Amino acid sequence: MSQEYLERTIIRILRVVGLTFFIIIVAFPFYWMIVSSFKSLGEILLKPANLGLDIRKIDFHAYYEVLFEHGFLQYISNSVYVSIVTVILSVTLATVGGYAVTRLRFRGRELMSYSILLIYMFPAIVLVIPLYVMFSRMGLRDSINLLILVYLAQTLPVALYMLRSYFQTLPPEMEHAGLIDGCSRLGVIWRIVIPLSAPALASVALYTFMIAWNEFLFAFMFLDTPEKFTLSRGVVQLAESVHLSKQLVMAASVMVTIPILVLFLFFERRLVRGLTAGAMKG
Amino acid sequence: MKRREPTFLDQEARLAFWMLFPTFTVVLAFVIFPVIWNLWLSFKPVSLGDLRGISLFKFNLTLDNFRKVFGDQEFGPVLLTTLIYTIAGSALSMLLGLMAALLVHGEFPGRGLMRGLFISPYIAPVVAVTFTWSFILDPQLGVLNWFAVDKGLLAQPIPFLSQRWWDLDLLGVKVRMPLALTSVIVFEGWRYFPFAFLFILARLQAIPDALYQAASVDGAGPFRRFYHITLPQLSTVLSTLFLFRFIWTFNKFDDIFLLTRGQAGTKVLTIRVYDYAFGEFNIGASSAVAMVLFGVLSIFLIIYFRWIVKEE
Structure with a gap:
């Protein structure tokens, strides 16, 4: 395996890891802003660690x-x-x-x-x-x-x-x-x-x-x-x-x-x- | 004597004057004049209650405001915090920007979308992103803390934005970390990396392919090509970026104000401007701090125009 090939493989892996990292840190706050705006106060207080949004419980009240x-x-x-x-x-x-x-x-x-x-x-x-x-x-x-x-x-x-x-x-x-x-x-x-x-x-x-x-x-x-x-x-x-x-x-x-x-x-x-x-x- | 007929050039100059007049007036009234007015206020004993009085125009100039500002016990620590925040914040935003630019550089599906996504922290309104981050980092209701506690990564929530120090035990070595300041710096890196990202990406795309091909032929692998070609090609844009980020971070008020109000060891000079005026009702001292900021800005602008603009 050549040096060039090895380095290219490392770069490919780094790129996937890096892009994932950036997508998460950039998109998550916006995702969280939107998701939280559709929750009820009860949901916010009781399940602060719930990352998802229950479609049946979407709340436009806010x-x-x-x-x-x-x-x-x-x-x-x-x-x-x-x-x-x-x-x-x-x-x-x-x-x-x-x-x-x-x-x-x-x-x-x-x-x-x-x-x-x-x-x-x-x-x-x-x-x-x-x-x-x-x-x-x-x-x-x-x-x-x-x-x-x-x-x-x-x-x-x-x-x-x-x-x-x-x-x-x-x-x-x-x-x-x-x-x-x-x-x-x-x-x-x-x-x-x-x-x-x-x-x-x-x-x-x-x-x-x-x-x-x-x-x-x-x-x-x-x-x-x-x-x-x-x-x-x-x-x-x-x-x-x-x-x-x-x-x-x-x-x-x-x-x-x-x-x-x-x-x-x-x-x-x-x-x-x-x-x-x-x-x-x- | 006969009056000279206006020449064509005179007419042109007059036209230019009227075309620039509105811009000039607005800038004079809302940028130049305030700076001069600020200088005047910084040498006067003015409190927030005096604004309606006549004393604003009296020639009772004094150095008391500057004595108060520099003599304040807090001045040293605040200056140190400002420098740490500015240097670390600028460096982090540039490092993230460089990483993001290297990741997005090159051809792959979804690249345009990625570029658009990466710029969003920078163009979103500051109030929205600061409140969202405050909510995410909140010790009572914040998703980050509770998610980590749920998964057993943390024993108890961390008050990221309201606690001054965090005692860490790194393999037996006790470290005291300035927690709120670090959080604010990380936010700075998150919000402003797109600025560095855009400029570095533009520069990366301008590097001629021939350079890389030549290096390839000479047997240089991707890492050596990065070190010997990409980095040197980026050096000018990186130093200019650092200067700009430094200036703007040094003068940044909104982000820290909205995240912590300057509490828990995040008090920087710009927050001091606000605190003197609206916490202690001392307009004079507030203007004096603003003059200090302005002085530092001037020094950096001179550096910029002397060295960087000349080199280009």
């Missing part, structure tokens, strides 16, 4: 309770509103700004491109206290729209950077033709650049949606009124108010997680491109 008694219907609509408005604003402003940085000549363009990257490194925990102080003083803190502006500031630099990298790969000749034919710059962006950039715009939109949907710290610090809570904020509230009823917290967690995982499964490739191009902060 979802009912979380949605209608703990205000999650409202939190879902708040989260959808916050995320979608953030995406629309971020993609629009990043397209216009990214185009300017790529195609227009002005002083400080290079500096601009560098500082975009730098700004994206600023950690949220350094920004949150001064913003808290500032907006508490102005009496504006407890507001969903303010939260959208914060998310916009968090996502715009990366969105702009990602689009800039993409616009640089587009041939400028078509745009010149458009300009000569009498299009304005905005007309060129609308008629030529946007249609050509659909994949990049989709990546940016997904990335922005994910950041806004998942965000916890600012929502936690800024929002006081339960009617304004986003889902993440609502889950924390719920977890603080129930101690034993873990099925409720798990049902709420499923509700926050499913939309993002489903989006991700549909657009996996696109999102991976977004993640590696801009690199997500986290």
